[in-house]
Amino acid sequence: MDYAFNWRVVWQNWDFLISGITLTLGVTAASLSCAIVIGLAVGLMRLSKKGLLRRLAMAYVEIFRNTPALVQLIWVYYCLPVLVGINLDATSACIVALSTNGAAYVAEIFRAGIQGVPPGQVEAARSIGMSYGETMRKIILPQATRKMIPPFVNEAVSLLKYSSLVSVLGVSDLTYQAQVLSTTTFRPIEIFTFIGVVYFLVCWMMSSAAQVLERRLAVSDR
Amino acid sequence: MSNKESLPMVRIEKLRKSFGSHVVLRDVSLDVRAGEVLVIIGASGSGKSTLLRCINMMEVPERGRIFVDGQPMGQHKDDGSFTVFPDRVLNEKRAQIGMVFQSFNLFAHLTVLDNITIGPVTVKKTPPAEARELAMALLEKVGLAEKADSYPSRLSGGQQQRVAIARALAMKPKLMLFDEPTSALDPELVGDVLATMKQLAEEGMTMIVVTHEMGFAREVADRVLFFHQGDMLEEGTPEAIFSNPRHQRTQDFLRRVLPAPGAPCRPAPAPTAYIGKAAC
Numbered sequence: 001m002d003y004a005f006n007w008r009v010v011w012q013n014w015d016f017l018i019s020g021i022t023l024t025l026g027v028t029a030a031s032l033s034c035a036i037v038i039g040l041a042v043g044l045m046r047l048s049k050k051g052l053l054r055r056l057a058m059a060y061v062e063i064f065r066n067t068p069a070l071v072q073l074i075w076v077y078y079c080l081p082v083l084v085g086i087n088l089d090a091t092s093a094c095i096v097a098l099s100t101n102g103a104a105y106v107a108e109i110f111r112a113g114i115q116g117v118p119p120g121q122v123e124a125a126r127s128i129g130m131s132y133g134e135t136m137r138k139i140i141l142p143q144a145t146r147k148m149i150p151p152f153v154n155e156a157v158s159l160l161k162y163s164s165l166v167s168v169l170g171v172s173d174l175t176y177q178a179q180v181l182s183t184t185t186f187r188p189i190e191i192f193t194f195i196g197v198v199y200f201l202v203c204w205m206m207s208s209a210a211q212v213l214e215r216r217l218a219v220s221d222r
Numbered sequence: 223m224s225n226k227e228s229l230p231m232v233r234i235e236k237l238r239k240s241f242g243s244h245v246v247l248r249d250v251s252l253d254v255r256a257g258e259v260l261v262i263i264g265a266s267g268s269g270k271s272t273l274l275r276c277i278n279m280m281e282v283p284e285r286g287r288i289f290v291d292g293q294p295m296g297q298h299k300d301d302g303s304f305t306v307f308p309d310r311v312l313n314e315k316r317a318q319i320g321m322v323f324q325s326f327n328l329f330a331h332l333t334v335l336d337n338i339t340i341g342p343v344t345v346k347k348t349p350p351a352e353a354r355e356l357a358m359a360l361l362e363k364v365g366l367a368e369k370a371d372s373y374p375s376r377l378s379g380g381q382q383q384r385v386a387i388a389r390a391l392a393m394k395p396k397l398m399l400f401d402e403p404t405s406a407l408d409p410e411l412v413g414d415v416l417a418t419m420k421q422l423a424e425e426g427m428t429m430i431v432v433t434h435e436m437g438f439a440r441e442v443a444d445r446v447l448f449f450h451q452g453d454m455l456e457e458g459t460p461e462a463i464f465s466n467p468r469h470q471r472t473q474d475f476l477r478r479v480l481p482a483p484g485a486p487c488r489p490a491p492a493p494t495a496y497i498g499k500a501a502c
């Protein structure tokens with residue numbers, strides 16, 4: 001192997017790459033936040049006593065889990081405007097697609113977490129007169145959250161990685177900026193190695209933070 | 223307890239409940255006076271828990287009428303059918319009825335103190351400082367003040383159950399329902415819980431207690447009710463039920479749960495505790 005690395009290309013285009021990182025993190029954060037809200041709603045529907053709500057939620061989860069994220073993304077961007085008449089710019093379309101996709105997984109995390117709380121906890125809360133909402137917020141979710149942290153961080157990490165798909169719509173995320181730089185500088189090896197490391201570091205830091213948090217919460221059980 | 227004779231604390235009329243095709247409560251009618259301690263005994267599966275759970279609407283009855291302190295617990299239709307109140311109304315009613323479970327069900331993520339304050343603070347909007355004061359007084363009463371900052375997982379079963387009683391009392395209930403409160407406890411821990419319940423009875427709390435502790439029933443109950451296949455078969459004073467049961471089924475049941483005459487007694491109860499254990 002006699003490839004001569006030239007890492008200068010990374011430093012020379014630092015700002016350009018940083019703008020990509022910023023956009024990647026922004027899209028991921030926005031999608032994750034929406035995914036939590038939608039996912040909580042879908043997860044609660046999934047546990048509803050009403051059959052219709054439960055089936056709707058189940059259909060939602062199945063559809064998103066059994067189609068490729070890239071197809072969902074392209075569908076939201078190109079098909080939704082034609083079918084519904086909503087025109088989204090590429091970045092918004094990405095956030096919509098990633099949130100709805102993430103929500104399907106988040107819903108399952110919420111469902112499993114909530115179901116993991118012993119039913120006696122709900123009974124005790126309802127028997128002292130707490131409402132369904134109060135019971136959820138003060139009794140069930142705080143207990144479920146602990147068990148949900150690891151799968152939830154997994155989901156955040158996959159969302160971050162999925163966000164690289166948005167480059168196909170021309171959204172200037174980290175991956176897209178790397179593609180642009182590669183074609184202009186002819187240095188794809190350095191550039192894609194660099195962004196690989198960046199993706200790794202961000203994902204790895206998220207996982208590590210989650211481990212610390214999980215340990216902290218476990219301590220308060222003592 | 224003088225003027226309370228007129229209006230029962232609990233009135234149940236022709237209460238019916240089925241799970242699928244299985245009729246669990248067969249038109250049960252029952253009055254419980256204010257300040258009365260009613261003990262319900264009966265074989266497993268006879269519907270005792272379901273009866274308690276219908277009183278605070280944890281289970282929705284099919285037909286019949288239930289009143290607690292004169293107030294209907296559901297919308298009673300003229301044709302006898304039953305619909306639940308909307309949640310907001312129901313929650314207000316439930317807040318007045320304490321329930322103690324076989325498995326304690328303390329909130330695992332909250333300290334003992336927070337377990338007790340969460341009800342008053344969330345449901346009754348009691349100021350936190352006031353709720354803490356009340357909680358400490360109740361912990362004092364059940365003898366667990368020093369455990370205020372512990373998490374439930376650190377307590378013995380008997381301690382957890384006494385905290386659960388304190389949690390229910392923090393709502394200042396008019397009525398307390400106990401569903402086999404000592405059945406999940408090691409024998410040496412039963413005494414403390416029964417002692418707490420006895421104290422509560424002496425203070426005039428209206429209590430409906432499902433239990434297999436015949437010693438407790440004998441000593442504390444005003445009335446004992448024998449439940450069989452979804453209906454009460456026999457009721458009376460503890461004396462009448464235990465010494466002179468009329469029905470064959472009651473006799474059979476009592477023979478199974480009471481130690482035979484001359485059989486060795488259970489080990490002595492814990493030191494601080496209640497003494498009237500079993501029929502020794």
Ligand SMILES: Nc1ncnc2c1ncn2[C@@H]1O[C@H](COP(=O)(O)OP(=O)(O)O)[C@@H](O)[C@H]1O
Nearest residue numbers: 241242246264265266267268269270271272273
């Ligand atoms: N949620 C439920 N669904 C179906 N059957 C139930 C349910 N709860 C209780 N049962 C049935 O109702 C009957 C009475 O139960 P229960 O009231 O718990 O009796 P007990 O407390 O006297 O042991 C039992 O046969 C039980 O299997």
Ligand SMILES: [Mg+2]
Nearest residue numbers: 270271272402
């Ligand atoms: Mg039972």
